[in-house]
Amino acid sequence: MIAQHRCFSLLIIVINLIGFQSIAQEQIDIPEFKTEFYDLRGTNAFDVALGTSVINGDFADPQFEIYSHFGYKRHLTPHLALDFGYHKFNLAYIDQYNEGFMSFDLNVELLLLPHQRFSPIVFIGAGYNASNHFKDTAPKIQGGVGLECIVTNQFALKLYTDYNYVSSDTLDGLEAGASDDTYFRLAFGVNFYFGGADVKAKRVEAHATEIETNSITDDENRLKLF
Incomplete structure (x- = not known):
């Protein structure tokens, strides 16, 4: 016993x-639970940027012109966001053509390292392109990459470039060639984040x-x- x-x-x-x-x-x-995204950034952001734009169309000698951007971004998750932006820019050829344009873009943005101060960005989306006074309009698709650096909490610097394919061959006023016109934009700007504390x-x-x-x-x- x-x-x-x-x-x-x-x-x-x-x-x-x-x-x-x-x-x-x-x-x-x-799983490890991270909250750094909400401290460094937030679920919403206003962004502004200034840079340059250049056309790839039917003439030779494209010229770099002024480009500006204002937008609003909403993060669905720390990694994924929807970004709506208004873009104002010129497209030009040296001594041949210079026209003002605007575009309204909706992008899906992927923030690769949301819990870090420095993160690459990838985005893709669709938009609506229009010349001044909406004389000529056309839908388009776009995609791009960028880098974001948090300077202080809720304030970030960013550098990005995008490629825009317009479903029109008359962007430069001339219909020629086998493909539609495209243009590139390169800009430096800031993101002002807010919100996220409740989440x-x-x-x-x-x-x-x-x-x-x-x-x-x-x-x-x-x-x-x-």
Whole structure:
């Protein structure tokens, strides 16, 4: 009887050790929870930029011209955002052509390192291109890449370039060649982030609840063994 009692006590100790190890493993397996995005940036942003634009059309000797941008960005997740922008720019050829344009673009933007101060950006979308006074209009698609650097919380510098394919061959006033006209833009600007504090608080609370729930479940499962 004494030997059986000792064996039973040893079995209980082993089960307890296994239970604690299981809890530790469960806690290790909980994904790392990051909130740096909400501290450095936010769920919304206004952005402005200034740069240059250049056409790729039917004439020779394209000329770099002025380009400006104003926009609003909404982050659906730290990595993914929708960006709506108004763009004002000129397209020109040396001593031949110079015309003012505007475009209204909607992009899906991917922020590759949202929890870091420095992050590459990739975006793609569609837009509407128009000459001054909406004399000529056409839909377009665009895509681009960029870099963003957080200077202080909620304030970032950015450098980006995009490629724009317009479904028209008369962007430069001449219909010629086998393909439609395109143009490039390159700009330096700033992002003013705001919002995100409430979202961060909710996510932190939900994560804490998840950890607590997992812990309680593990304790209950371990007690059932006895």
